Amino acid sequence: MSTQEQSVDLVDAATALALARVALFAALAGAFAFVSFEYPLSPAPVTLQVLAVFLAGLFLGPVWGSVSMAVYLVAGAVGLPVFAGATAGVGVLFGPTGGYLLSYPLAAGVIGHLAHGGPSLRSLDDVGLPRLVGSLVAGVVVIYTVGTLGLVYFGGLGLEAAIVGGTLVFLPAEALKLVAAVGIARSDDVALD
Amino acid sequence: MYAPGTSLAHRLDPRAKLAVQVGFALAAFAHTSPRGLLVGTGVVACCLWAARTAPWEALTELRLLVPFLLAGPLVEVVVLGPPWLAPEQAVAPALASYRTLLVVLVAAAYVRTTPTRESQAALQWLVPGKPGRALGLCVGLVARYLTVLRADLRRTRTAMRARLGDRLPVHERIRLVAVAGLGRVFDRSDRLALAMRARCLSWNPTLPRLRFGPADAVALGLALALIGWALTPALAPVLASLV
Structure with a gap:
């Protein structure tokens, strides 16, 4: 039996906290995929995954927010049931809805960067309402642009059908999540240390 | 699954x-x-x-x-x-x-x-160094906390319904559920980070053998x-x- 010696390279406190938050935001996105609300203006029940993308960008910033959403995708790809309807596997990422999912890290990065005015995190209390709303709208644009391209490339749909069936009908529900995200960012119930 | x-x-x-x-x-x-x-x-x-x-x-x-x-x-x-x-x-x-x-x-x-543990080891093999270790660690934590957070959100919605919260506008219901979920995430991540450091979380742990x-x-x-x-x-x- 052979033995091996090596020194232990400990993870520092700030990185440990960042990794814990990254993992838990990814898990929250997975948990949000199970939460659905009926909404008359939406053709399908509204799930909260996109809200998790908004919150990751706003509360973790562009860098860790993107990393968190990338972890969410990898967790789903290796088999954890974190995608809508408790689905998992690489196949979902290459399916008709794969474009929406693949856009999440980019969207979280865009939201975080625009809201915080750069790569570093600052208090959301210092972010003005127009900047906050503008960053979330930009995130929605990223998600639906990449999602529509995914419908065309992975789903074989024509561009027109993809825009109507994959974007326009879902925008009222996204407006709802956007309003909720602004309310959360402006509320005193959640405070980031 | x-x-x-x-x-x-x-x-x-x-x-x-x-x-x-x-x-x-x-x-x-x-x-x-x-x-x-x-x-x-x-x-x-x-x-x-x-x-x-x-x-x-x-x-x-x-x-x-x-x-x-x-x-x-x-x-x-x-x-x-x-x-x-x-x-x-x-x-x-x-x-x-x-x-x-x-x-x-x-x-x-x-x-x-x-099993997730094997995927975790494969990820750490595939992505070398600290990024791979961080990725493997985070995927393992997602596996552990997914059911916990799902249960948190379920309890929140049950409590909301018991207080006739399902009569609120949809965006307000979404906000309440998300605020509860976020609160749990921050609370749990602070305690988790402390617990991981108390157990000497390192960049070079002994990996399962593939x-x-x-x-x-x-x-x-x-x-x-x-x-x-x-x-x-x-x-x-x-x-x-x-x-």
Whole structure:
């Protein structure tokens, strides 16, 4: 039996906290995929995954927010049931809805960067309402642009059908999540240390 | 979801299984023709046989995808104006939907036969250094906290309903559920970070040992063949010019 010696390279406190938050935001996105609300203006029940993308960008910033959403995708790809309807596997990422999912890290990065005015995190209390709303709208644009391209490339749909069936009908529900995200960012119930 | 078992696919190294998945996805996208997808169907049958998984079992778990797969061809077949139906337009989306179905089935065979811990070790092998360690650690934590956070959100919604919260506007209900979820995330992540450091969280832990056996070599051979087949359309003109 052979033995091996090596020194232990400990993870520092700030990185440990960042990794814990990254993992838990990814898990929250997975948990949000199970939460659905009926909404008359939406053709399908509204799930909260996109809200998790908004919150990751706003509360973790562009860098860790993107990393968190990338972890969410990898967790789903290796088999954890974190995608809508408790689905998992690489196949979902290459399916008709794969474009929406693949856009999440980019969207979280865009939201975080625009809201915080750069790569570093600052208090959301210092972010003005127009900047906050503008960053979330930009995130929605990223998600639906990449999602529509995914419908065309992975789903074989024509561009027109993809825009109507994959974007326009879902925008009222996204407006709802956007309003909720602004309310959360402006509320005193959640405070980031 | 992972199901413990002793099938051939259960015994394979996760790295070989990941290679087959990637090779198959590339090949399916490069050969989205009736002939290519027929060959792909054969490969899928082999993968499901190796995983001792019936196609309908895998599809039951992935039933949410089925409407999306059917929607593509149905949306394209209808045209606004005479003759109202254009079946020829449905061919491309139908082939794309079938391709997705095949890729999803191969992925389902991986998911059913690979525990998260093995995937974690494969990820740490695939992505070297600290990023790989961080990725493996985070995926393991997602596996551990997913059910906990789901239960948190379920309790929040039950409490909200008990207080007639389901009569509130939808955006307010969404806000309440999300605020509760976020609060739990921050609370748990602070305690988790402290607990991980108390247990000497390090960048160089002892990893589970991955073993690459003869059966894995066959699986890797299949993956390489699929990748080669996927590259054929792109490389064919280059090869033709050389000859």
